[in-house]
Amino acid sequence: MALIHPTALIDPAAELDSSVEVGAYSLIGPHVKIGAGTKVGPHVVIEGHTTIGRDNHFFQFSSIGAPNQDKKYAGEPTTLVIGDRNTVREFCTLNIGTVQDRGETTVGNDNWIMAYCHVAHDVVIGNECVLANNATLAGHVQVGDWVTIGGLTGVLQRMRIGDHAMIGFQAHVAQDVPPFMTVDGNPLAARAVNVVGLKRRDFSSERIGIIRQIYKLLYRSGHTLDEAKVGIAALRGTEGGAADGDIDLMLNFLAASKRGIVR
Numbered sequence: 001m002a003l004i005h006p007t008a009l010i011d012p013a014a015e016l017d018s019s020v021e022v023g024a025y026s027l028i029g030p031h032v033k034i035g036a037g038t039k040v041g042p043h044v045v046i047e048g049h050t051t052i053g054r055d056n057h058f059f060q061f062s063s064i065g066a067p068n069q070d071k072k073y074a075g076e077p078t079t080l081v082i083g084d085r086n087t088v089r090e091f092c093t094l095n096i097g098t099v100q101d102r103g104e105t106t107v108g109n110d111n112w113i114m115a116y117c118h119v120a121h122d123v124v125i126g127n128e129c130v131l132a133n134n135a136t137l138a139g140h141v142q143v144g145d146w147v148t149i150g151g152l153t154g155v156l157q158r159m160r161i162g163d164h165a166m167i168g169f170q171a172h173v174a175q176d177v178p179p180f181m182t183v184d185g186n187p188l189a190a191r192a193v194n195v196v197g198l199k200r201r202d203f204s205s206e207r208i209g210i211i212r213q214i215y216k217l218l219y220r221s222g223h224t225l226d227e228a229k230v231g232i233a234a235l236r237g238t239e240g241g242a243a244d245g246d247i248d249l250m251l252n253f254l255a256a257s258k259r260g261i262v263r
Contacts (some may be wrong), residue, residue: 005042023060031077032065035084048096049077053084053109061091068095068105068121070139076103083109083127094119101140108145126163144179146201148194162253164201166194175262178218179249180211188262190219210235210243214250219263229254 004010005024013030016022020034023042028034032046037055040046044058050065058064065080067073078097081104088094092113097104101122108127113119117131120139125131129143132151137143141155144163155161155173165177168184168191177183182194193215198208217223217231232251236244254261 029065049079050082050096051079052082055084056082056086056088058088059090059115062088063093064088066093066095068098068139070098070100070121072100073098073121078103078121080105080107082107085109086111086113088113089115089117091116092118095121097122098139114151132169146197148197150184158259160253160257163249164194164197166197173262175260176253176257178253178261180246181215181262183262190215190262204242206239206242207246210239211246214247218261225254225261225263 003021005022007024008022008026010022010028011030014028015033017034017036019036021039022028023040025042026040026044029047031049034052035054038052039057041058041060043060044062046064048065076099078099080094080096086107095105098121105119105121105123107119107125110127111125111129113131114133116134118136119125120137122140123137125143126145128145129147131149134152135149137155138157140158142160144161146164147161148166150167150169150171152170153167153173159173160176162177162179164180166182167173167177171184171188172186173188175188180193180198182191183189184191193211195208213235214232217228221228223231229251232247236247
């Protein structure tokens with residue numbers, strides 16, 4: 001209990017590991033579970049049916065697990081689940097899910113969520129993502145792994161953002177963003193492959209070369225989407241199959257897109 005500031009208000013029913021730190025004037029509700037090594041700064045509110053893993057850091061003035069902003073919400077015990085080693089900076093808002101969808105908002109592991117970001121109900125964020133200041137994810141958005149979302153970017157309801165994608169500053173995301181792509185603008189446009197990000201993740205030159213070919217088939221060939229899919233599938237086995245997993249990732253993403261991809 002020496003790690004709990006005396007002004008913090010923690011409901012007796014909350015489940016906190018003995019190593020959790022809680023700063024001054026923070027409030028933690030009865031249905032909250034927090035894992036080992038997590039730090040909760042001052043003036044943080046964590047409420048709702050919220051489960052938080054290990055070694056997270058919540059900075060001051062964040063609101064975690066509050067009721068969602070869906071007018072249909074009627075107090076159902078929906079949830080927010082946050083994994084391990086996430087950083088959530090000042091003034092962020094992460095809401096619980098809704099019964100109209102999966103009933104859970106999910107944040108994976110090792111994410112970096114900067115100040116003033118909003119993660120709405122039923123959002124799914126993968127692992128190793130970066131949300132820059134004031135990025136806003138509307139309800140039901142799905143974000144893959146290793147995604148970077150630029151500051152002041154708004155993502156419309158139910159959009160999907162594929163693994164390794166990068167979204168530039170102040171973008172308006174109103175269509176799905178395929179894996180590996182760099183996009184920006186309003187209206188949103190695909191600019192190139194996220195080569196810098198892929199190199200940082202130790203993608204081989206062979207894999208990156210094939211992903212560049214995927215980009216050209218989607219955006220520079222003049223093909224219809226169906227024609228581009230055929231061309232992408234035909235890349236399997238090239239360079240000894242080095243990028244076959246990346247090809248499958250792209251084709252599966254395109255097949256699941258219901259609202260169209262950014263073109």
